[in-house]
Amino acid sequence: MHRSRVYALLIDTPEAEAARAAEFWSAALGVSTRPVPAEPQFIGLHEALPGLVTAVQAVDDAPRYHLDIETDDVPAETARLLALGATEVSQWLECRILRAPGGHLLCVLPVESPPEVFAAQARTWS
Amino acid sequence: MHRSRVYALLIDTPEAEAARAAEFWSAALGVSTRPVPAEPQFIGLHEALPGLVTAVQAVDDAPRYHLDIETDDVPAETARLLALGATEVSQWLECRILRAPGGHLLCVLPVESPPEVFAAQARTWS
Numbered sequence: 128m129h130r131s132r133v134y135a136l137l138i139d140t141p142e143a144e145a146a147r148a149a150e151f152w153s154a155a156l157g158v159s160t161r162p163v164p165a166e167p168q169f170i171g172l173h174e175a176l177p178g179l180v181t182a183v184q185a186v187d188d189a190p191r192y193h194l195d196i197e198t199d200d201v202p203a204e205t206a207r208l209l210a211l212g213a214t215e216v217s218q219w220l221e222c223r224i225l226r227a228p229g230g231h232l233l234c235v236l237p238v239e240s241p242p243e244v245f246a247a248q249a250r251t252w253s
Numbered sequence: 254m255h256r257s258r259v260y261a262l263l264i265d266t267p268e269a270e271a272a273r274a275a276e277f278w279s280a281a282l283g284v285s286t287r288p289v290p291a292e293p294q295f296i297g298l299h300e301a302l303p304g305l306v307t308a309v310q311a312v313d314d315a316p317r318y319h320l321d322i323e324t325d326d327v328p329a330e331t332a333r334l335l336a337l338g339a340t341e342v343s344q345w346l347e348c349r350i351l352r353a354p355g356g357h358l359l360c361v362l363p364v365e366s367p368p369e370v371f372a373a374q375a376r377t378w379s
Contacts, residue, residue, distance in 0.1 A: 148354050213277065229267070
């Protein structure tokens with residue numbers, strides 16, 4: 128038995144345009160930006176969407192959005208999603224990057240939310 | 254003065270794979286699907302994300318996610334986003350399709366939420 132929930136919507140942006148994109152989204156949604164000191168590729172968009180972390184991420188790739196799913200058991204959650212038809216694209220640190228049927232990216236990562244948020248909102252899979 | 258809020262996250266999927274994608278996302282997120290009778294290109298994912306409508310949309314294009322912004326004044330909201338650096342891609346019925354700096358799609362559309370949800374959650378722009 129393990130648990131998971133959708134944690135974040137990432138606005139992946141080619142590195143050269145990431146600062147400009149963060150400025151746009153901040154003004155467009157009326158929220159402040161929050162640099163993440165230890166992870167300079169992320170620029171947080173504070174409370175841009177209800178209950179979801181939202182951030183611009185500088186990437187060395189084409190622009191795309193992706194969803195992050197946090198879980199208390201990354202291998203089990205990855206196996207569950209693969210069994211549902213996703214395919215594995217790559218691994219990055221502790222994160223597993225998957226492609227859903229239809230072509231969309233999603234990442235599976237260890238719990239990032241405060242424990243009480245995860246406890247209250249995650250779904251349980253058996 | 255006008256108002257707007259983020260209304261929906263759309264999982265745009267090539268038409269041939271849309272049904273399979275909806276099945277995946279429904280199982281992956283543990284939510285039910287809701288066909289939209291008048292708009293067969295949409296398959297709703299009921300309460301998949303807090304406070305955001307979430308749906309798979311069959312499109313004649315590459316897979317992508319996009320955000321919908323609902324507003325009580327489509328021309329004013331479009332003008333606001335263009336002034337912030339977005340560019341206009343196309344128009345579809347009453348919706349204006351824009352590309353944000355960095356390359357991401359967003360759509361501006363008339364209010365779709367119940368009036369009390371829009372009244373409580375939309376931001377005001379002057």
